[in-house]
Amino acid sequence: MEAPIGVIDSGVGGLTVAKEIMRLLPNETIYYIGDTARCPYGPRPRHEVRNFTWQMAKALEKKGIKLLVIACNTATAVALNSLQKYFSVPVIGVVNPGARAAIKHTKRHEIAVLATQGTIESGAYEEAIASLSSSAHVVPLACPTFVPLVESGEYKSTMAARIVAAGLQPLKQASFDTVILGCTHYPILQSYIEKTLGKQVTVLSSAEETAKDVQGILAQRGELATGNPQHKFYATGSVPIFKDIATDWLALSNVAVERIQLTSND
Numbered sequence: 001m002e003a004p005i006g007v008i009d010s011g012v013g014g015l016t017v018a019k020e021i022m023r024l025l026p027n028e029t030i031y032y033i034g035d036t037a038r039c040p041y042g043p044r045p046r047h048e049v050r051n052f053t054w055q056m057a058k059a060l061e062k063k064g065i066k067l068l069v070i071a072c073n074t075a076t077a078v079a080l081n082s083l084q085k086y087f088s089v090p091v092i093g094v095v096n097p098g099a100r101a102a103i104k105h106t107k108r109h110e111i112a113v114l115a116t117q118g119t120i121e122s123g124a125y126e127e128a129i130a131s132l133s134s135s136a137h138v139v140p141l142a143c144p145t146f147v148p149l150v151e152s153g154e155y156k157s158t159m160a161a162r163i164v165a166a167g168l169q170p171l172k173q174a175s176f177d178t179v180i181l182g183c184t185h186y187p188i189l190q191s192y193i194e195k196t197l198g199k200q201v202t203v204l205s206s207a208e209e210t211a212k213d214v215q216g217i218l219a220q221r222g223e224l225a226t227g228n229p230q231h232k233f234y235a236t237g238s239v240p241i242f243k244d245i246a247t248d249w250l251a252l253s254n255v256a257v258e259r260i261q262l263t264s265n266d
């Protein structure tokens with residue numbers, strides 16, 4: 001089926017998820033909304049994140065998507081369950097795919113989760129992991145300096161290495177063998193995270209696992225696309241800034257970006 005896959009995110013970070021979907025499913029069209037005007041969601045109260053996430057989902061529903069991906073971990077953590085109840089198309093988040101991959105991988109049954117404050121406070125990863133395994137133990141860590149670091153553009157500097165090492169300091173005494181990058185931005189810092197944690201630890205990104213989930217669901221429903229993709233991107237904030245980052249990250253030459261206004265009552 002040629003209807004687009006909807007992807008929603010607090011901003012540009014969800015492009016890490018969109019990119020994995022494009023790589024695994026090159027025929028699929030993606031309609032992406034980034035709420036760049038109200039990013040970041042990580043430090044916001046949960047009712048606000050839930051409200052914003054609903055607004056994006058409804059805007060894409062109107063455009064006729066066949067499946068909705070909540071690419072933002074913070075939005076998934078607080079809004080996935082309610083969106084799944086309301087929407088008739090399948091709605092998938094990034095938390096369960098990451099949790100499932102970690103359970104499959106861990107030998108010590110000890111998994112660290114790195115995420116924003118909102119995701120960590122929600123307990124969503126602990127809940128997802130507990131529902132998959134009764135023996136797995138979770139070490140949660142909020143890394144509030146990581147999103148600002150990536151968004152500052154200084155993510156390749158020696159300062160970045162130091163900020164990552166400092167942020168991961170609380171994990172020093174823990175004995176996990178698997179880490180979930182429970183935030184859209186963290187794959188950008190993956191090599192620093194791996195260097196800090198050492199070779200005994202495997203770092204998994206939710207983005208890649210989520211793309212596999214999308215593939216599985218569409219295949220099962222007989223809804224995989226076969227044509228040429230025609231992606232569309234919508235930003236609530238600056239169109240040129242969004243376009244620059246998307247062009248760079250997705251390595252595409254003609255990224256179609258439009259401004260979108262989100263309101264609560266439609």
Ligand code: I24
Nearest residue numbers: 012013015016036150151153188237241245248249
């Ligand atoms: N990466 C992210 N957000 C930014 C950024 C970045 N600026 C440089 N890089 N800015 O997220 C957020 C500010 N808003 C303002 C309003 O409009 C939208 C942006 C991570 C993106 C992950 C795909 C660094 C950078 C880049 C290109 C690709 C990847 C990347 F410039 F990390």
Ligand code: DGL
Nearest residue numbers: 010040041042073074184
């Ligand atoms: N997209 C968010 C997440 O994955 C990170 C950026 C933000 O705080 O909005 O949790």
